[in-house]
Structure formats: structure tokens, C-alpha cells
Amino acid sequence: MRGRFWVRGNIGTIGGLRVTAERGSALYPDLLPARWEKGPRIASVMCCIRTVLLAALACLIPAAASAQTPPASRTLDAVIKRGVLNCGVNTGLAGFSAPDDKGGWTGIDADFCRAVAAAVLNDTAKVKYLPLNAKERFTALQSGEVDLLSRNTTWTMSRDTSLGLAFVGVIYYDGSAFMTRKSLGLKSVKDLAGASICTQTGTTNELVLADYFATNGITYKPVVFERLVEVLAAYNSGRCDAMTTDSSQLISERLRLQNVDEHEILPELISKEPLGPVVRQGDQQWESIARWVLFAMLNAEELGVTQKNADEMIATSPNPEIRRLLGLEGEFGKGIGLANDWAVRVIKAVGNYGEAFERNLGTGSRLAIPRGKNALWKDGGLQYAPPIR
Numbered sequence: 214m215r216g217r218f219w220v221r222g223n224i225g226t227i228g229g230l231r232v233t234a235e236r237g238s239a240l241y242p243d244l245l246p247a248r249w250e251k252g253p254r255i256a257s258v259m260c261c262i263r264t265v266l267l268a269a270l271a272c273l274i275p276a277a278a279s280a281q282t283p284p285a286s287r288t289l290d291a292v293i294k295r296g297v298l299n300c301g302v303n304t305g306l307a308g309f310s311a312p313d314d315k316g317g318w319t320g321i322d323a324d325f326c327r328a329v330a331a332a333v334l335n336d337t338a339k340v341k342y343l344p345l346n347a348k349e350r351f352t353a354l355q356s357g358e359v360d361l362l363s364r365n366t367t368w369t370m371s372r373d374t375s376l377g378l379a380f381v382g383v384i385y386y387d388g389s390a391f392m393t394r395k396s397l398g399l400k401s402v403k404d405l406a407g408a409s410i411c412t413q414t415g416t417t418n419e420l421v422l423a424d425y426f427a428t429n430g431i432t433y434k435p436v437v438f439e440r441l442v443e444v445l446a447a448y449n450s451g452r453c454d455a456m457t458t459d460s461s462q463l464i465s466e467r468l469r470l471q472n473v474d475e476h477e478i479l480p481e482l483i484s485k486e487p488l489g490p491v492v493r494q495g496d497q498q499w500e501s502i503a504r505w506v507l508f509a510m511l512n513a514e515e516l517g518v519t520q521k522n523a524d525e526m527i528a529t530s531p532n533p534e535i536r537r538l539l540g541l542e543g544e545f546g547k548g549i550g551l552a553n554d555w556a557v558r559v560i561k562a563v564g565n566y567g568e569a570f571e572r573n574l575g576t577g578s579r580l581a582i583p584r585g586k587n588a589l590w591k592d593g594g595l596q597y598a599p600p601i602r
């Protein structure tokens with residue numbers, strides 16, 4: 214029989230409290246279990262009140278769950294015991310990770326290694342940088358040779374799901390591009406028909422190149438090397454008409470050529486290359502540490518907390534979002550197995566995301582890359598970190 218009816222039932226317990234609910238409906242009461250009885254209209258008012266109470270109660274549950282002690286992290290334990298973070302980086306790519314003449318490493322990826330060491334070991338010097346080429350990088354992480362891979366690595370589905378690895382976020386939004394000699398007078402990638410193109414094996418760029426030229430019915434001759442220095446040398450010697458890799462890497466590599474002005478980067482980006490740090494799958498706490506170090510850098514920029522003003526913010530800021538970031542309110546370090554001032558250590562070590570970007574890739578560097586897609590979401594970019602609360 215179809216008609217208006219109300220149901221009342223005991224729907225179980227939430228957080229140790231017994232919860233009952235009543236619902237109004239105009240569907241098919243005959244299809245309902247017999248134990249649900251029809252009731253007077255007043256029940257529908259009760260229904261609303263109880264639904265609201267139920268919803269309010271349900272809202273409390275995630276908060277209670279988030280206060281649980283996280284399971285131990287094998288990687289965190291090993292890093293603490295060793296007293297050093299083993300970080301996989303590029304063999305030498307200015308702006309991302311490159312050795313300097315004092316035996317140190319610079320670049321945004323190297324800074325990310327330092328940021329994690331600061332959060333975990335409270336010491337940016339306690340990083341061992343392990344230079345890895347494109348082909349070796351994933352094996353080094355899988356085998357445990359490195360605790361973290363912070364090496365201009367594109368987040369793709371197969372790398373994130375079939376290698377036993379996990380990407381923690383995007384430190385730089387990039388895309389595949391092409392560098393050629395200006396003297397060739399090319400305007401677009403499509404003008405590269407019949408060209409020989411140098412690239413590195415084990416990279417997404419090698420695959421993107423094949424896809425793009427096949428899709429557009431353009432012929433080309435791939436010239437593939439295992440090491441970046443070989444790719445650049447082959448391009449430089451004229452063995453290839455063009456060289457392809459991520460746009461940021463071309464900007465960086467172009468500056469190593471003798472006559473920089475003779476070379477140009479074609480305007481198109483032919484793929485999405487979201488570059489990010491990678492950890493091993495299955496160590497949830499370590500993954501969270503790496504992810505939230507990156508988010509702390511982004512949140513710090515959004516909230517105006519810098520390497521320089523961090524102490525002043527700690528002493529004077531009344532802003533609850535800033536106070537949570539700086540460990541002055543809440544127990545957010547506990548959730549990732551770290552001290553509550555974990556983010557302060559990160560910000561003091563490498564600055565906020567904007568500072569790290571400008572110093573390594575932007576206005577403070579030779580690369581002078583505009584923020585573009587890597588601007589914060591509130592400035593029209595893609596960089597967006599979930600809030601700390």
C-alpha cells in the first residue's frame with residue numbers, strides 16, 4: 214500500500230551511545246520490515262531533531278579517530294637510528310638538485326630532502342644525497358637504498374600503483390617540451406617532422422615523445438641515452454636537431470650550452486609532468502611525514518610565514534591557522550610521530566614553498582622561471598595544500 218508513514222528504529226550505537234532514528238517517507242510501506250511501526254505526525258518533527266543530533270554526533274567521530282597513535286614507521290625508526298636521511302636526488306640538474314663546489318647540494322629537490330631531515334632529525338646537515346639517473350631511481354627506493362626519492366620525478370599511475378611506491382604530492386607542475394637551434398627557424402613542435410630528437414631512457418618524456426608524434430602522424434628519429442650528460446652532449450654536437458625533456462629541465466640544461474642564445478625552447482608543453490617526491494608504499498606514517506612536510510611549506514606560504522619571520526610569528530601571531538602550523542595549538546606532530554614543532558623546523562630550514570621556489574628556480578636563481586602553474590591556488594596557480602586542523 215502506498216501512503217505517508219513514519220518509521221522508528223534502533224540503528225545501533227555510535228561512540229558508545231545508543232542511537233534511535235525515525236524517518237518520514239511517501240514510498241512503499243509494505244516493503245518495510247514489520248518491526249518498523251507507523252507513528253503519528255509528531256514523529257516527523259522528532260525525526261528532524263534526531264537526524265540533526267545524529268549528524269552532529271557523526272561529525273565528532275573523525276575527530277576522535279584522528280587522535281589515535283599512528284602505527285610505527287619502519288622508515289622513520291631506521292632514519293632515527295641511523296641519524297641520517299638517505300635521499301635519492303638527480304645526478305646534477307641546476308634548480309632541482311645539483312652538487313656545488315663546496316660538496317653540498319642545492320635545488321628545490323635537495324631542499325625537500327633537507328626539510329624532511331629537519332622535521333625528523335632536527336638537523337638539515339643529516340642528509341646523505343645519493344645521485345641517481347632516471348633508470349636507477351625506482352630500484353634504489355624499492356631496495357631501501359634511499360628513504361626518499363626527491364628527484365624531478367613525474368607522478369604517473371603505473372609508478373604510483375605498480376612499483377610498490379607512493380607519490381606524496383607535487384613539488385613542481387611541469388610538461389614535456391623541446392629545445393632546438395634558433396637557426397632552424399622552427400615555430401612549433403609540429404615543424405619537427407623528420408627530425409632526430411635526443412632524449413633519456415627511463416623517462417616519461419621518451420614515452421610522451423612517441424605518443425605525440427604517433428598521434429599527430431609525424432615521423433622522427435629517436436636518439437636515446439641513459440645519462441643526461443650524454444643527451445646534452447649529443448644535442449650540443451649537432452647529432453640531434455632537438456632535445457626533449459621537462460620544460461624546467463630544458464631551461465636548466467640550456468644554460469649549460471656554450472652559446473645559450475643560439476638555442477630556444479619551443480612554446481608547447483605536450484604533456485602533464487607533475488613532479489613530486491616518492492616513498493615506498495606500505496609505510497603510511499613515513500608517507501604522511503613526507504606529504505605533510507610539503508603541505509607545511511605550502512601552507513606557510515599561504516599564511517605568510519617565512520624563514521625570517523617564523524620566530525616572530527611564534528611569539529606574536531594570534532591567528533589560529535598559523536598557531537596550528539607552528540605547533541602552538543593542537544597535537545599535529547603526534548599524528549605523524551614527530552615533535553609538535555615539526556613544521557617550524559621545516560620553515561626555518563628551507564623557508565616556505567614560495568621562498569624555496571624563488572631561491573632555486575625563480576627570481577633568485579639563474580633559471581628565472583616564473584611561478585606560472587606553480588603559484589598558489591589563491592594566486593591563480595595549481596599549488597594547493599589541505600589545511601592543518
Ligand SMILES: N[C@@H](CCC(=O)N[C@@H](CS)C(=O)NCC(=O)O)C(=O)O
Pocket residue numbers: 303304305306345346347348365366367368413415416417418439440441458459462486488
Ligand atoms: N620527469 C621525467 C624526467 C625525469 C628525468 O630523469 N629527466 C632527465 C632529463 S633532464 C634527468 O633528470 N636526468 C638526469 C640523470 O638521469 O642523471 C620523469 O620522471 O621521467
